[in-house]
Amino acid sequence: MNVRRRPRWLPHWLPRWRDLLLAMLALVAIVVLRNAEPAYNERLLPIVLDGGVEQRIQARNFAVEAKRPKLAHAYLVDGGALAPDPRRVATAGIWLSVVADVEALRVPGLVGARIRTRDGLLYQGNQDRPATAVNFIGKTLDPGLPVTGAWFFELPPGQVEGARLQLFWGPYDGLGGIDHLVDIDLGLDATRTRQLLDEAPAALDLRG
Amino acid sequence: MSSPGKGLAQVIRHPPLRVLLAIAALAVVAVALVGGLRGTRGKTLATHGAGAVIDAGALELTPLRAWISDVRPGRDRPSSFGPSERYLVLQVRALNRSDSSQAGGFALHNSILWLPVLPGEGIRPESVSRSDDHGTYYHLPPLLPTGIDLVWVVPADWTPDAETQWGVRAVRFKSRTWLTGGSEWLPAEQLAKLVLPLEERRAMEAGP
Numbered sequence: 468m469n470v471r472r473r474p475r476w477l478p479h480w481l482p483r484w485r486d487l488l489l490a491m492l493a494l495v496a497i498v499v500l501r502n503a504e505p506a507y508n509e510r511l512l513p514i515v516l517d518g519g520v521e522q523r524i525q526a527r528n529f530a531v532e533a534k535r536p537k538l539a540h541a542y543l544v545d546g547g548a549l550a551p552d553p554r555r556v557a558t559a560g561i562w563l564s565v566v567a568d569v570e571a572l573r574v575p576g577l578v579g580a581r582i583r584t585r586d587g588l589l590y591q592g593n594q595d596r597p598a599t600a601v602n603f604i605g606k607t608l609d610p611g612l613p614v615t616g617a618w619f620f621e622l623p624p625g626q627v628e629g630a631r632l633q634l635f636w637g638p639y640d641g642l643g644g645i646d647h648l649v650d651i652d653l654g655l656d657a658t659r660t661r662q663l664l665d666e667a668p669a670a671l672d673l674r675g
Numbered sequence: 676m677s678s679p680g681k682g683l684a685q686v687i688r689h690p691p692l693r694v695l696l697a698i699a700a701l702a703v704v705a706v707a708l709v710g711g712l713r714g715t716r717g718k719t720l721a722t723h724g725a726g727a728v729i730d731a732g733a734l735e736l737t738p739l740r741a742w743i744s745d746v747r748p749g750r751d752r753p754s755s756f757g758p759s760e761r762y763l764v765l766q767v768r769a770l771n772r773s774d775s776s777q778a779g780g781f782a783l784h785n786s787i788l789w790l791p792v793l794p795g796e797g798i799r800p801e802s803v804s805r806s807d808d809h810g811t812y813y814h815l816p817p818l819l820p821t822g823i824d825l826v827w828v829v830p831a832d833w834t835p836d837a838e839t840q841w842g843v844r845a846v847r848f849k850s851r852t853w854l855t856g857g858s859e860w861l862p863a864e865q866l867a868k869l870v871l872p873l874e875e876r877r878a879m880e881a882g883p
Contacts, residue, residue, distance in 0.1 A: 507855035559819045588817045589775035623818045
């Protein structure tokens with residue numbers, strides 16, 4: 468059998484052509500497989516449940532029925548124990564609110580919410596803006612006890628048209644992953660949006 | 676016995692070693708092309724004062740004013756508990772140009788660093804709150820200009836220089852990160868230096 472012998476002058480740590488070729492192929496395979504691998508956030512993409520307003524939608528851990536959205540330039544809330552005058556919660560844009568009935572179905576927990584605009588921008592609400600008892604953000608729901616409340620979002624007036632309400636189980640979108648994302652069409656077409664913008668009150672009273 | 680020079684010449688003539696050398700040279704060129712060999716030392720950063728509009732990637736920042744006070748923004752008197760401390764405040768107008776409230780909030784906490792000693796490490800703000808209601812929120816809605824107070828707690832006996840400096844760092848979108856393979860907004864390069872005169876404020880005039 469004709470076996471090619473390693474030249475004596477060649478240091479023992481230097482690879483031969485065949486080894487080098489195999490190593491290069493392995494490297495190429497690693498790069499190709501790594502690029503084809505879905506990203507961490509792609510692997511955790513939620514399962515979207517589409518729906519509309521005035522429609523009960525049941526997700527894995529909660530059920531929701533959202534009402535028609537409203538717009539307002541500011542809210543009036545209680546000033547607190549030491550301040551009898553109402554406090555005005557203003558925004559550089561406009562407030563969009565959605566009243567809803569929400570029910571936890573299996574275990575206690577939170578339902579997170581955000582607005583997704585036509586441009587794909589995501590707006591999240593804050594539990595203290597406006598600080599009112601009906602603000603759903605941060606509220607823990609108990610199974611079998613439906614609660615009526617509202618989500619509040621501030622966004623530029625130009626982003627209202629086409630905005631959709633997205634709801635998910637837990638406070639942090641994207642971190643829990645592989646769960647239902649309820650995507651609600653708020654019916655904000657051009658005509659409805661213009662009508663809501665025209666009718667938006669200078670300040671909506673949320674007190675008491 | 677061959678001389679060392681002759682042996683080396685024989686090794687270099689060997690084809691696998693030539694390929695290895697070529698790969699190493701290509702790797703150095705690739706690292707140089709992506710900026711890996713570019714040093715940051717000696718890079719002169721642009722210096723801005725109040726009113727300048729700075730493009731910091733996820734945020735557009737406009738420094739407005741800076742002050743030192745013995746009360747936190749939103750309070751009308753010093754805390755009656757604990758040791759006496761003072762508050763260094765930089766007020767900016769921030770416009771979130773990222774795709775989400777969450778990314779804007781992250782950028783707010785990572786874009787501006789106080790530079791008490793130069794050269795030296797920058798210090799992140801101890802708290803970040805809105806200038807209007809002084810609430811601490813971890814989200815900043817996209818495309819809505821918002822007044823923000825960045826607060827650093829300093830010892831009561833700290834004597835500030837006539838002008839105080841901050842560093843501005845960009846926060847940029849990475850479509851694929853090495854860690855997760857997913858997309859993220861991450862702190863990036865240093866962009867600019869802010870130099871603002873410090874106002875001295877007393878208890879009843881701490882708010883803007």
